[in-house]
Amino acid sequence: MSGAREGQFADWMKTVQHKVEHELSAFLPPAGEEPRKLHEAMRYTALGGGKRVRPLLVYAAGALFGADERALAHAACAVEMIHVYSLVHDDMPCMDDDALRRGKPTVHVQYDEATALLVGDALQAQAFDVLANAHTVPHDRLVWMLKVLAHAAGAAGMCGGQAIDLDSVGLQLTLEQLERMHQLKTGALLRASVVLGALAGAEVNEEQMQALNAYARAIGLAFQVVDDVLDATADSATLGKTAGKDAAANKPTYVSILGLEESKALAQTLRDEAHAALAPFGDNARHLRDLADLIVQRNA
Amino acid sequence: MSGAREGQFADWMKTVQHKVEHELSAFLPPAGEEPRKLHEAMRYTALGGGKRVRPLLVYAAGALFGADERALAHAACAVEMIHVYSLVHDDMPCMDDDALRRGKPTVHVQYDEATALLVGDALQAQAFDVLANAHTVPHDRLVWMLKVLAHAAGAAGMCGGQAIDLDSVGLQLTLEQLERMHQLKTGALLRASVVLGALAGAEVNEEQMQALNAYARAIGLAFQVVDDVLDATADSATLGKTAGKDAAANKPTYVSILGLEESKALAQTLRDEAHAALAPFGDNARHLRDLADLIVQRNA
Structure with a gap:
């Protein structure tokens, strides 16, 4: 990316992140109303943080299909709420038992476990x-x-991936098994974000859907590969969450299977695949392309 | 009810319960497929038990509005899945910490907490x-x-009611506060069941919606009043869940506020209100009427 392009993309991202923060705040129940603790905790965890990768994907795909602002706001906030809920439950003591998320105490630490469950x-x-x-x-x-959102969130998507993840602790997974787990655990919702953005704008034909799915599949895996690389190399302060916890929990990761250098190379290959998948869309897909780059180049 | 009417109603109930069991089984992910533990646990908790009160309400309201069998099956299973999920989470150690549900070990006891959360x-x-x-x-x-289902399930409905319930432990609630809690905690989903059944069949006009809401409000409260009476009087074997737990947990109940006899009288009054609300629908509403009677007369 040239400097000007990069600046444009950064501006676009900031604009979307700003919108999403504002829209989420409007969609969430007001903090001052009963039940206050629930409402406050929902706002505590959903607002004021996060890279908003899924909403960015919604807006980027939506731009490609001429989606209007209201449709995008609803779709983006819906996927982000699913994502945020999954983090809250994932951080609970019976799952990952994590105390830090997006640089803040997790919900069950800040409030209590019952509230985290309800949130x-x-x-x-x-x-x-x-x-x-x-x-x-x-x-x-x-x-x-x-249908797309429900399918991506449920047993055939995110929850199924979480379940495979739980069952895999201490096991030696093959690369294929690891890939399948991540395609469900994080890939399904990333893919849904791209598809929802597109559908917010127009009917998507079979060929377009295949291209979007190929793109989403590649960035979904890239996202996870980079997550594993960062978990193995970055510190908790940079990540805003506990680093090194996968190794500590004896969880299979790309780094544990492929090693660090090959994992980094895989991320680059997947980034190239994502770009290739977008070829039919021409220059209009530039935000989706830039997001693929961002996912691979991020350091947190 | 005459003996013949009663027999007809019992047959109708059995038929619906049978259908729901069959449809739920078809909608749930297959037990033999990965992730097996998640799928098995979903089936363990959703199948083979329960009075299916919410599906019965869906079918009864659907009969009134000419709903077709497929629409009813989808609507009934959807509300039942929301209900079952709420029981699974409610039974977890951080909430009610209950070991017994529908006469079986709860999901976190039979499997583990992480699985219960994911289920x-x-x-x-x-x-x-x-x-x-x-x-x-x-x-x-x-x-x-x-929209109706999502609203009934969320912070403005069931989850909001649960949150108020949590916040109320050890507090002296007024009758109005107790009623508001239950209108959200259990009333919202019961009301949604009636409305979904009707909408499965036809557009519902404002007047009809008001009548259905008045009916649902009355049976929703009656349901809770009877629950409180049973919790105070029945034994665990009859209930299929732990009896006396509200008093043990120092939770406000109708019995603790009104006393046993006045609570029983209130249930009868609410049953009469439910019948009165159905007057505009004539004899076609007989299943809804019979369900109001069932809710008040049940012993488990």
């Missing part, structure tokens, strides 16, 4: 509520979008 | 998946139904 549950419901209320999207397409 | 999360997503796939319902109405 996650309520955020998931709210995600579907927010998406179902995307009034500017024709209902045929909106039902399609709701 | 609940996956069932909630699956509920929206199942409802969004109700192909026989026109999409305008389906979006409406999805």
Whole structure:
């Protein structure tokens, strides 16, 4: 990327992140109303942090398909709420037992476990509520979008990936098994973000859907490979979460299977695959391309 | 009810319960596929038990509005999945810490806490998946139904009620505060069941919606009043769950505020209000009427 391009992309990202923060705040229940602790905790965990990678994917794909601002806001906040709920539950003592997230104490530390459980549950419901209320999207397409989100969030997607992850602690996974786990655990929702952004704008034909899926598959894996590299190399302060915890928990990672250098090379290959998948869309796909680069080049 | 009427109602209930068991089994992920433990645990908790009160309400309201069998199956299983997920999470150690549910060990006891957390999360997503796939319902109405379910499940409904419940332990609530908690905690999903059943069949006009809401409000409260009475009077074997736990947990109940006899009288009054609300629908509402009676007369 040239300096000017890079500046444009950075501006675009900042604008989207700003919008998402504002829209999330509007969609979340008000802090001053009963039940206060639940509402406060939902806002505590969803607002004021995060890279908003999934909303960025929604907006970038939406730009490609001419989506309007309201449709994008609803779709972006819905996927982000699913993501945030999964972090809250994932951090709980019975799962990863993590005390730090996005540089802040996790919900069960800041509040209590019961609240963390309810915050996650309520955020998931709210995600579907927010998406179902995307009034500017024709209902045929909106039902399609709701199916995409529900499928990505459930046992055939994110929850299924989490379950495989739990079952894999201490096991020696093959690269294929590791890939399948991540395609469900994080890939499904990243893919849903791209697809929801597109559907927020227009009907997507079979060929376009295949291109979007190929792109999403590549960045989904790249995201995880880079996560594993960062977990092995960065410090907790930079990550805003506990570093080195995968190795400590004896979890299989790309780094543990492939080694550090080969993992870095794989991330680059996946970035190239993501770019190649976008070829049919021409220059309009530049935000999606830049996001692929960002995912591979990020340091947190 | 006459003996013949009672027999007819019992047959209808059995038929619906049977259908729901069959449909739930088809909608749930197969036990033999990976991730096995998650799938097995989802099936363990959702199948083979429960009174299926919410599905019965869906089918009864659906009968009134001419809903087709497929639409009813999707709507009934969706609400039941939300209900089952809420039980799984509610039973976890950080919430009610209950070991027995529907006469079986709870999910976190039978499996483990992390699995219970994921089972609940996956069932909630699956509920929206199942409802969004109700192909026989026109999409305008389906979006409406999805909004109703999401709203009833989230912070403005069930999760909000749970949060108020948590915050109320050890407090002296007024009757109004107790009623508000239950209207959210259990009432919202019971009301959603009635409304989803109706919408599965037809557009519901304002007047009809008011009548259905008045009915649902009355049976929702009656349900909770009877729950409190049973918790104070029945034994665990009859209930299929731990009896006396509200008093033990120092939770406010109708019995603790009104006393036993006045609580029983209130349940009867609410049953009469439910019947009165159904007057505009004539004899077609007989299943809804019978369900109001069942809710008040049940002993488990």
